[in-house]
Amino acid sequence: GENVGLHLPTLSVQEGDNSIINCAYSNSASDYFIWYKQESGKGPQFIIDIRSNMDKRQGQRVTVLLNKTVKHLSLQIAATQPGDSAVYFCAENGNAGNMLTFGGGTRLMVKP
């Protein structure tokens, strides 16, 4: 079946650098995309979302980019901090309801 996947399982960055986490999706009908952050022992925490009629959306220190042509989603974190260390999941919603299909996750490690 169609699924959402991540290119890199682990990303290691220096504190203060920018991070880019990538996600490929295969369901061309997907209309809504979300990034979640999951810290150890906690539940997924909503970071930012984007609808398919947009190609960029900015939040506080985070930016999500959507390229529908190549079915690619990315999360950019500016000035990465140790508190950003976590597993990041992209999720997509390609149905009429609100069920999410999650990618496999990328672990972000921030080096001091």
Added chain:
Amino acid sequence: DSGVTQTPKHLITATGQRVTLRCSPRSGDLSVYWYQQSLDQGLQFLIQYYNGEERAKGNILERFSAQQFPDLHSELNLSSLELGDSALYFCASSVDPGMGNTIYFGEGSWLTVV
């Protein structure tokens, strides 16, 4: 704190047993979702309820069932447990089931089947 409350946080039980996981959604949220997170399957959607009615089903086994009560809290029942059922079970909620409504997750219930 997402506002979604799950109990118990940890649970250890034997194969063949039955357990019930409980969830209270965020105040004002009418839609509840259950997800399973295991090492080999990632986050998998199980089932969704909206205002007491089942709304959608995902990869939920027949041994599993759920319900949403009039006060909007939900329970996930897992029966005839197998070792492979060991996982983190998340409850999540949103205002309504419409696409684009932010889904907030609880901290999860960690189930270990021995």
